[in-house]
Amino acid sequence: MMMSKTCKAVFFTIIILLIGAMDVSAASWTRPNIAVDATKSILKSNEFTHKNDNKLMRLNGGAQQQIPTAMSERQKFIKSSLSGLAVALAMVPEAIAFAFVAGVNPLVGLWTTVVLGFTAAALGGRPGICSSASGAVSVVIASLCRQHGPAYVSACAILGGVLQLASGNVAGALVRIVPHPVMLGFVNGLAMVMTRAQLVHFKDTTTGAFLSLSQGAGTYCVAGLTMILVAVLRKVTTAIPPSLGAVILSTLAAKFTALKGVKTLADVAGAETFVGGWSVLPKFGLPNVPWTMETIQIILPYAITMAAVGCLESLLTMQLIDGMMNKDNGKESSASQECIGQGSGNILSGLTGGIGGCALLGQSLINVQNGGGISRWSGMSMGLFLALGIVVGAPLLANVPVASLVGVMLMVCYSTFDWSSLRVLTRVPTLDALIVVLVSWVTLQKDLALAVLLGMILSALGFAYQQSMALTAITNFSGNRRVYVIQGPIFFGSTRTLESIIKDLDTTTNVVLDLTKSSLLDHSAVQCIHSLATEHYPNRLLVKIGRENSGRDLITRYYGTQPPPYTLLE
Numbered sequence: 369m370m371m372s373k374t375c376k377a378v379f380f381t382i383i384i385l386l387i388g389a390m391d392v393s394a395a396s397w398t399r400p401n402i403a404v405d406a407t408k409s410i411l412k413s414n415e416f417t418h419k420n421d422n423k424l425m426r427l428n429g430g431a432q433q434q435i436p437t438a439m440s441e442r443q444k445f446i447k448s449s450l451s452g453l454a455v456a457l458a459m460v461p462e463a464i465a466f467a468f469v470a471g472v473n474p475l476v477g478l479w480t481t482v483v484l485g486f487t488a489a490a491l492g493g494r495p496g497i498c499s500s501a502s503g504a505v506s507v508v509i510a511s512l513c514r515q516h517g518p519a520y521v522s523a524c525a526i527l528g529g530v531l532q533l534a535s536g537n538v539a540g541a542l543v544r545i546v547p548h549p550v551m552l553g554f555v556n557g558l559a560m561v562m563t564r565a566q567l568v569h570f571k572d573t574t575t576g577a578f579l580s581l582s583q584g585a586g587t588y589c590v591a592g593l594t595m596i597l598v599a600v601l602r603k604v605t606t607a608i609p610p611s612l613g614a615v616i617l618s619t620l621a622a623k624f625t626a627l628k629g630v631k632t633l634a635d636v637a638g639a640e641t642f643v644g645g646w647s648v649l650p651k652f653g654l655p656n657v658p659w660t661m662e663t664i665q666i667i668l669p670y671a672i673t674m675a676a677v678g679c680l681e682s683l684l685t686m687q688l689i690d691g692m693m694n695k696d697n698g699k700e701s702s703a704s705q706e707c708i709g710q711g712s713g714n715i716l717s718g719l720t721g722g723i724g725g726c727a728l729l730g731q732s733l734i735n736v737q738n739g740g741g742i743s744r745w746s747g748m749s750m751g752l753f754l755a756l757g758i759v760v761g762a763p764l765l766a767n768v769p770v771a772s773l774v775g776v777m778l779m780v781c782y783s784t785f786d787w788s789s790l791r792v793l794t795r796v797p798t799l800d801a802l803i804v805v806l807v808s809w810v811t812l813q814k815d816l817a818l819a820v821l822l823g824m825i826l827s828a829l830g831f832a833y834q835q836s837m838a839l840t841a842i843t844n845f846s847g848n849r850r851v852y853v854i855q856g857p858i859f860f861g862s863t864r865t866l867e868s869i870i871k872d873l874d875t876t877t878n879v880v881l882d883l884t885k886s887s888l889l890d891h892s893a894v895q896c897i898h899s900l901a902t903e904h905y906p907n908r909l910l911v912k913i914g915r916e917n918s919g920r921d922l923i924t925r926y927y928g929t930q931p932p933p934y935t936l937l938e
Contacts, residue, residue: 444743451740452749454612455731459485459500459754460765461773462728464637465565469506470521470723471513474637475758477501479650480722482755487713488682488727489747493706496689496741497682498732498750499713501725503565504677504816509723512670518721522655524667524674525724529714531675532707540703543683549800550823552789553807554684555729557819559785560812562730566774566781569631579629586627587771594618594775609738611776618772634766644762650720675711677817678726682710684820685727693741730780737783799830836861839886841869849910851880858883858919860892870900879905880937882912888919894926901934909934 459481467477481500488499513521532539570587571578579587597614605613622630634642657663683703690701706727714724740746757765793801803823810819839856858866870879881897888894901909911934913920923932 445745447739448743448746449749450609450612451735451738451746453753454609454615454738455498455735455740455746455750456753456757457615457768458611458731458734458773458776459498459728459750460633460757460768461569461636461770462503462565462731462777463501464633464641465568466501466503466506466725467723469503470501470510472518472521472723474641475648475650476518476721476723478641478754478758479720480717480725482751482758483650483720483722484710484713484717484725484751485754486748486751487716488706488709489744489751490709491705491712492709492744492747493686493703494689494693494701495744496693496732496736496746497686497706497727498735498747499682499710499725499727500731501723502678502681502728503561504681505674505725506723507815508673508677509670512667513723516666518723519655519657520663520667521723522718522721523657523659523663524670525714525718525722526655527664527667527671527718528674528678528724529711529716529718531671532679532711532714534711535675535679536704536707536711539679539683539707543680543687543703546684546687546820546824547803547827549796549803550807550820550827551684551687552786553804553823554811554816554820555688556785556789556804557808557811558729558816559781560808562777562784563781564812566777569770569774583629586622586630589627590618590622590630590769590771591775591778593621594772595779598776598779606739611734611738611779615768615772615776618775619768622769622772623767630769630771632767632769636770639766642758642762642766644759646759648758648762650722652720655718655721673817674714674724677815678710678714678724679707680817680820681729682706682727685729685732688729689732689736689741692736729784730777733780733784734776737780799826803827803830832859832861835859836865838862839865839869846880849878849880851882853882853884854886857887857889858893858896859889863892863896866896867900870904878908878910880910880912883917883919884912884914886919887917888913888922891922891926893919894922897923898926898933901932906933910937911935912937914938 460478463477463481464474465477467474467480470477484499484501489495489497492499509521509524512524570584570591572583578584581588594614597617598610601608601610601613683706686701686703686706710726717724735741735746735750789804793804803826806826807819807823810822835857836859839854839858839862841855842853844851844853852870854866854869856862870881879900881900888897897909897911911923911932913923913936915938920936923936926932
């Protein structure tokens with residue numbers, strides 16, 4: 369009997385409500401490094417502003433997460449290693465899926481994760497970030513692989529890495545001005561994208577419909593059991609990462625109960641992916657492509673897009689982890705260094721036949737949730753454990769149920785989405801709420817880069833409009849002079865407002881523009897005053913502006929050695 373979509377929705381709702389009930393009932397328990405608390409707290413502050421700083425996320429009403437200071441180096445090593453192992457398991461189905469998207473062998477995706485993950489963790493901008501072959505990058509390079517083959521994809525990864533190395537400072541400067549609503553939309557949109565990617569595993573591969581209860585009972589049970597185990601283990605022990613313990617226990621449960629229809633990693637990626645041994649090691653060297661200008665012209669557009677998307681997702685992930693970890697108690701992360709780590713990892717990935725990638729928010733959250741945000745070793749060990757699994761532990765890795773790893777990722781999706789933002793949307797400015805919804809929707813329907821770009825453009829236009837309306841003037845008379853004391857910035861958006869304020873007067877009236885409480889921000893502002901002087905008040909306009917005002921420098925540069933058509937006062 370086929371289970372309706374409504375029944376399936378009820379099933380997942382019950383699971384989520386059960387997990388939420390566990391969170392509430394155990395609120396008084398000690399809860400170390402829980403990502404759900406951090407991601408839910410984006411809007412816990414009293415202000416919803418366009419600032420995106422180290423106060424982005426607060427935990428438990430303002431008490432920010434602190435890194436244990438009494439932990440010994442040995443304890444840090446063990447905790448980071450276990451966290452790296454948990455993330456390595458979670459990386460496997462993602463790397464395989466992204467390899468299929470890109471059109472390459474699953475082993476290529478796995479080795480890309482090993483090389484990029486280790487290198488980016490070692491050289492990146494902060495501990496805790498985990499990198500891998502990614503969906504955002506795979507979508508970009510898929511058409512290149514179809515048209516020219518995997519070797520061109522590896523060459524593209526190398527060129528993209530070089531571009532990331534060169535653009536570190538620029539990318540860092542741009543990501544610092546990402547508005548807060550855009551960041552919220554990015555987080556919520558990515559949570560929905562990750563959820564949609566996991567739901568594929570509950571669908572029939574031929575029809576695309578959700579599995580019936582008789583067909584998918586085993587898959588539903590294993591995934592649901594894993595989600596419950598993650599929530600329970602998080603409350604009862606800190607000795608083992610909850611996601612790692614949940615995967616181990618659910619794998620054993622699926623093995624001993626012999627549930628039908630539960631697919632393993634070998635079933636999804638093919639048995640040849642997990643043959644193990646030294647034969648599966650990648651070869652190091654330049655991709656087998658003709659290194660000519662024609663080749664560069666082919667791969668350059670893809671490399672530029674890949675570098676931009678990779679830097680953007682990695683730096684936004686870094687900002688999110690910064691907020692969760694309180695910037696390591698004051699230690700600043702480095703956007704330019706993160707670009708260096710990502711670029712170096714993509715270059716080495718291309719040299720080993722990989723497809724390139726970037727930081728993954730979901731796996732980074734698993735890492736931080738399990739205590740791996742305290743050391744770079746967690747990300748490095750993820751790469752090493754995955755490499756050992758491919759070469760030595762392939763038979764064990766092949767038998768892990770995909771549903772177990774899906775359960776872990778569904779928990780990450782649940783904790784990534786900022787549920788409190790739904791409530792706050794009705795209490796913030798309409799434009800900010802619109803930006804959150806727009807960025808989330810475009811991230812889900814199109815891609816992350818376009819979503820963030822649209823969000824930033826809309827935020828910038830809204831800010832410019834608000835500032836243009838903020839321009840005011842106080843008018844007073846002094847003899848045959850009419851003095852306008854201008855307050856507010858003069859720029860491209862407010863020049864029309866300034867012109868409407870300054871009315872045409874009779875030919876005997878002199879006009880004084882007092883800019884001591886204002887500022888000229890761009891060429892449009894200087895040109896506006898020039899037009900007022902030449903078209904409306906020839907030889908009758910005086911501009912009062914102090915030498916320390918940056919607008920005076922703009923005027924000086926604009927006219928050079930020639931005097932302006934108005935009198936400058938100080």
